[in-house]
Amino acid sequence: xxxxxxxxxxxxxxxxxxxxxxxxxxxxxxxxxxxxxxxxxxxxxxxxxxxxxxxxxxxxxxxxxxxxxx
Numbered sequence: 458x459x460x461x462x463x464x465x466x467x468x469x470x471x472x473x474x475x476x477x478x479x480x481x482x483x484x485x486x487x488x489x490x491x492x493x494x495x496x497x498x499x500x501x502x503x504x505x506x507x508x509x510x511x512x513x514x515x516x517x518x519x520x521x522x523x524x525x526x527x
Contacts, residue, residue, distance in 0.1 A: 461494070468498040476502075483505070
């Protein structure tokens with residue numbers, strides 16, 4: 458499966474904003490990225506966090522000016 462580099466960058470940005478990790482930190486491989494790559498990047502990051510029960514960053518640090526890219 459081909460993962461679009463712009464989507465991946467936006468996905469990582471959303472993961473970092475929401476969960477303070479990126480796909481590499483999460484240990485995601487190409488197959489796992491494929492499960493989410495058909496979704497807009499921001500929605501995919503939220504779905505990934507829900508699927509793996511990740512703790513939201515905003516529970517620890519307040520978010521100022523969060524902007525999720527799609």
